[in-house]
Amino acid sequence: MAAKLLDGEALAGKIKEGLRKEIEELKGKGITPSLAAVQVGENSASRVYIRNQRRATEEMGIDYQLHELPDTTSEEELLQFIEKLNKDPAVSGVILQMPVPGQINARKVQMSISPSKDVEGMNPVNMGMLVYGQAKVAPCTARGAMELLRSSEVELKGKEVTVVGHSEIVGKPITLMLLESLMESPTPTVCHIATKDLAAHTKKADILIVAVGKAGLIKGDMIKEGAIVIDIGINRVPVLDEKGNPVLNEKGKPKRKTVGDVVFEEAVQKASYISPVPGGVGPLTTAMLLKNTVECAKAQI
């Protein structure tokens, strides 16, 4: 059996279409959603994020402001800068670009973003609302993975779900989202680095959600026949030829590709649905950033 692909690009497209309408309505009421991105210092990786964010927001009609602070900015100065954005009525949402220089505690600064402008869903208030099943915004990747899972239209009630990875912004929020319904939740098990027999847990999972960041972690024989597999890992690995040697690019350097945590070619033979990497959860992470931004703009009416 070859699994159906859970197409993140297509789903993200549909979600964005809905958001575009909401944004038009907001503009009709005189509100233009806006996202303020704060970048501290210079970083090539975050340059890429920023370019993508700018394109994604501007395509939607969301204002994008980039604030570039010098890499000597102190934590205190950054906190003050965030506080200014928190109070600025022209700003709907605030995002701190990662990474930040060593003198800054990124988590502390992220937590200081006002709950009502918290487009990454990382403020403790919004995390707490996840416990209560009442969150308006939530961590983008976790929320995106749930959207992709729901798009399979398989009933979640009573299903055995194994979540691999217990990070604060992916594994734990997903577990809370799975437990949202009082009467119709699935039964989640949260595995992680200290889990004694990971395969025993993945093999019994009707739904397997993997968010570790370790290529090759989940092999085909660890997957239950007919399971739904949501692969959240994003790993850059060398491309190998048939003999297992690295393929070189035109500059003579090892060619690299992006893979998830699941061995896709094996898993696709066992699963009923599977999210590919790239093209699965990734596009939804961006879509959820836009959705959170719109939610923040709506809450500020």
Place this chain on the structure above:
Amino acid sequence: MAAKLLDGEALAGKIKEGLRKEIEELKGKGITPSLAAVQVGENSASRVYIRNQRRATEEMGIDYQLHELPDTTSEEELLQFIEKLNKDPAVSGVILQMPVPGQINARKVQMSISPSKDVEGMNPVNMGMLVYGQAKVAPCTARGAMELLRSSEVELKGKEVTVVGHSEIVGKPITLMLLESLMESPTPTVCHIATKDLAAHTKKADILIVAVGKAGLIKGDMIKEGAIVIDIGINRVPVLDEKGNPVLNEKGKPKRKTVGDVVFEEAVQKASYISPVPGGVGPLTTAMLLKNTVECAKAQI
């Protein structure tokens, strides 16, 4: 094998002893921890709670203030009253007595208690800090159950834990506390009313934590040999004689007793450690209310 009892009274006593020292130190700095209890309307059950709270706090040297509002109090009036207590520097902690009259959304009012005075650990901010593993205060029963579990001194790392019950103030917070450690967490599975095969999950649990409120739910044959069993249920049931008929009290009414969710007489033969009901988690719930109150007082220095 007969399980060792996890004695909640004894552990609560030890914890209170430590708290008493902390309270003395606080008083040395001119701070007297104080707990403001808000009772709306008249209710015989909450009378008992209040009497117990008053005794427990006053024994510790914590000031106890009871605020009695009429049962016609509106939600808005109650929110304003809470706001006054939130701002009162003489108040370290605030607790809303349950139940409240029907015109009041209890959860909404509980959430309005300032995070820094949140002795029940129910404000979303504090719930969110549980996700981050950094909570200073946490829901009393969940925290008490974890203290009792830890008192067994059994290593949690890598253990299979089954949590039965996914309530917002017990099952979910316990799960988050179990997942607190990055490298040394146990592997929790959260079961609930929609779980398809509860016994399959309880039978494989090295640690079984039950918080449902249903007498007789967990029978001996559902428990793994040598498991640790933490029974959080508190149920009032009729006392039956050998023939299964209700025993009457001196007034001719059915005599009642308090039991947990676990069939104790059966479970005690299978488990290595078990928390009795009463005398297990119950006394720790009160001790954690005191601990949270002291934490709040310390945070206000």
